[in-house]
Amino acid sequence: MSSVLRAGRTAGLLCLGLSALLPMLLLAIWSVGDSWFYPALWPSRLTAESWRALLSGEGRLWAAAVTSMLLAAGTGAMACIVALPVGRALARLDGWRRHLGAALTFLPVAAPPVALATGLQFSFLSLGLGGRPIGVLLAHAVPAVAYVSLYFTGVFAGFDARVEEEARSLGASAGQTFWFITLPLLRRPLAEGFALGFLISWSQMPLTLLIGGGAVRTLPIEVFAFVEAGQDRIAATGALVLLVPALVALAAARLAASRTEVAAV
Amino acid sequence: MRWGLLAAALVASPVAAGVVYSAAAATGLAGFDPRGFSTDRLSRVLGEPAVWESLAWTVRTASLATLLASALAVLVAMTFRRGRGVDRLARTLAVLPLPVPHLVAATTAVLLLAQSGLLSRLGFAAGWLAGPADMPPLVYDRGGLGLVLTLTWKELPFLALVATTLLATRGAALEETARGLGAGPWDTFRLVTWPLLWRGLLPSIVAVFAFAAGSYEAAAMLAPSDPLALPLLTLERYTDPDLARRGDAFVLVLVGLMLTGAAVGLHEWVRYRTTELPG
Amino acid sequence: MSLAKASCGRSSTPQPRDLARAPWDSLASGARGTTVTWRMWRGDPSINAYVDRWVSPRVLQRYGINLNAVEGQGPEIVNQLQVEKEAGAGGTADLVWINGETFHQLRQADLLYGPWSGRLPHAAWVDSASPIISRDFEQDPAGYESPWGTVQFALIYDSARTPAPPRSYAELREWILAHPGRFTHDQAFAGITFLKQLMYALGGGVERFQGGFHEELYRTSSNRVWRWLEEVRPSLWRRGGSYPPGVAELHRLFANGEVDFTMSNNQNEVVTKVAQGIFPATARALLLGDGTIANAHFLGIPANAPNPAGAMVVADFLLSPEAQLEKARSTVWGDGTVLAVDRLPGPWARRFAELARDPRALSRDSLARYARPEVAPEYHERLARDWRSRIRRGGS
């Protein structure tokens, strides 16, 4: 029995390892594979052409990655700034009000991006935001603010607001309290909220497409365009670049989590 | 108190704006070709069997993926629940794909699952398959298995994270209590662990369903041409060469947002029932 | 609305009304220092390389214009301009790469600026005698778009796998029935073009379809197309129950031997795709004897373009013998020129004649022999819509 169990665990571990790493490995090979036709298990030639183009900054992937990075950082920052008070206000609700608030906040997160983009395109264009990075940033902020607000609601539900009262009572103004107490205490949630907002913008496609109107070229837009054009090698390269910040964010979060685990012990 | 709901309404306002505009465009009050209020478009589009087939297919695919991912998440959480070592590694591996964009997942899925993809090539090399045609069709297929697998892969990390957190934060103490009260391992699982897991997971499951049903990139790359996944049908109508038909897209937008609204409502209702009420 | 205009507007740019009267030289010098946003299909690295590494630096150096090529094709362009107009928003593109039904829709909705193409200095050398270049899907460009290049539809096959490919639609039908699961077409532009050619073949030749859209002719001949398709459907890839979304997916199926044919609107695509390692080296282009559609693609200026003057300067440069010659090289793009080569001055005619030909490319003679013009865009639109509802839906 226990040997069966152990075998099952080993198989499970193997499956998880394969499911996590095989896709990345596959993308890595595709990004350098040339003339890789069925039934070959390995490309007939290797070329670093797409990586060279990327790293030399010549190709469009580099410019797109920079655009994506700026948009994602902007979205993350904006999401944090807006979501902080929103999450706090939401955390103060109770009973059915709390759940109504959460449901409302959840809507922009769960709405199909295509539906959201289609429904918003007219308003954004009327406001002169179409085809401009600022418009795309605001569009990305719609789901990002909502998502990070939900996250901050949880954070503030566990946040002891009496610490702030104590600071006020000790002579700190509202601003000083926020700056010296609240902000430092929320450093980790803020970093995580930023990462959340960053990732939502970073992987966003339909909103960028419709609000950006093709003029704002983010990495997903380019990768999708290359996939649609059958340029798998370049698409795979872009896909790997898309993975980098995602994995860095996850690793940082895990590292921070394990460090607090240690500190708590 | 009042500020909370106001803030939530503010956050939700873009969706409300989208709904209002779409409703206006679907009834001829706004849009490319406003001709005054009429429900003709609504009844025409909602009368198309193709629309309902799209909706049904999308719901079916998303549900399958969600169920599969939930089952796997519970399995992972139960199998690898010890603190350190192999279990920790397994949990990390399960959560690793969490931040991978849908686009990347779908791109990889095509390269892996197509009839000439890597799996098929491995089968060929092993002598199991004689050619691409022997590989079961997973991509562009009516069965939608490729899309289901991709969405499952995308959703598993989140659900696994929730499930392992549930077990880690509350499971052990409750289980010990149950054992102390005389429950055997099976009863402990049946009466304590399992109810804890599914009740804790349910809100996340509903949320994940909404994500899966709304995903555009994966459907665009993996779904069959018939029935067309709802997001694809929406965008196809939105860019129809016939300007008069573009308004159709807004009916579909409403359908999609309605589906979302239902899922979100259910999600919070479940959370309300499980956290606010006794028992 | 006025806010949107103000935030997008570049006040130094002359307004369209003045442009029509302004002499070319002052128009060109006025465009110096501006940015031209060019919305175009960006999916081919060869075309991108031509635009980004050959055209852009020259435009900047000679005209002081910053060229910004962005993604967006056909329906997306129409949709974008339509929503911009509806929203009363300022434009986001100065130049768009269009033809056929896109031009039709843009003109219908009055979304194009013009007429302007006749004002380009290089327009004098355009081969206006060619029906393929002077008409766009039987429409008169009427100065609202300027020709940029020509392409011709071709099937693509692997000469190693299929040594004796079918040479007509009739033969193709036999071939499909004899090789179940080995043929399909995509759902997008190339696939519909393939069906349109089938409609010509079954409907008594392209000549009958010229001269505008005829409902009756369309109905009878399209019914033949549906019958033809229903007949071969069980022998199509996936038994005709699913179709690849676009031509890229079809290319992938072809390259990996899932099907034996792919197709392209550009007879030269096989050359660039082999060079990119996307097709096997034995891939070849194929023209069916019933004739294949040749068409020109054009450049338009949206009615709400912020910088029409700059757009004209760029369009004129793209029409120059120098830019057309570079584009026509099969190693660069292989896009046919729209200039009347024999009328070009000095060494240009010779240079075009000396263009190195890739052995995989089709001969110019056979291309010309089988070339068929485009017909009214309604045919394309109707075929696309009816194919979706009659054939795509209700398969298997």
Place this chain on the structure above:
Amino acid sequence: MSTAALRIERLSAPFGSAPGLEDLSFEVQSGERFVLLGASGAGKTTLLRAIAGLAPAAARRMEVAGYDVAALPPERRDVVYLHQTPLLFPHLTVGRNVGFPLRVRKVPAAQAAKRVEEALSAVHLESFADRMPHTLSGGQRHRVALARAIIARPAVLLLDEPFASLDPSLRQEVREAVLTIQREYGPALVLVTHDLDEAGLLGDQVGVLLRRRLAQVDRPAQLFARPTSLEVARFLGMPNEVVGRIAEQGCFESVLGVLRVSRTIAPGPSVALFRPEAVRICERGFMAAPVVALRHRVHQTTAIVEVGGTRLEVALGGARPPAAHSLVQLSIDPDQLMIFPAP
């Protein structure tokens, strides 16, 4: 005219949406300790938070050191409020925690460092400046919080049940620290508790907060000896309650017989409350009663006796504990009875 450190006149404060404190007035002098005594839920915390500016309140007057603070934000009231459990800022070292009030007041660093050192030494934590809060013991945290509260030299220090969460030995430690620091820095101290002993021990004045009002404010000895109402007397925990009536002549008639009372009380139905000491077992008392049980308290042992169907707890008065069911003689000191009109 001397200025009170804290003067509250006719303060009302809501409890959330429920009716709250009503019409409270009191005054605390500089260096004086004012103890607010009340059952849980009486509104003690609300009152402190209202004074600190952390909860809404309306008052005719709310003065700190002679200045009206009613409209001021918490940080400008010259009042420090300490939560029941010490809330140290978890991300700051002990030194920076204590220095926090100086930092927000922009006191120059060198001067601040010196004052932090002084404050820490006042609570005997000189060597703890670089420690993080989570490494401290419970008592140490309290002392840090005190040092931090006092460093800004507020006119008024508000302590909310500061010793409630401590075990008896720690309670002593922290109580000492509070007394020391108050003597040294001399702010007015308002301290909330529900512990009668603590109130008696610490308070210069004790205010009893009952049912949202200040029922009585007095010196502890006076309060314990002469509660002014039945309510207060009951709150002070009199174990014995006897129902009777005041006859015309100032006599209290009850199961205890007819007792002459010196104070003038309006005739009518009345209630007498008294401590065990008011009734003693003695050799020759004025009535006999059977012993039902003995009760052992920390400082004394008492006997439960039955008189006319009422059980009374009485002091042994130096006598040896009687055997159960034995008859004992009782004497009564009428002056120790607190008699109030029956409600």
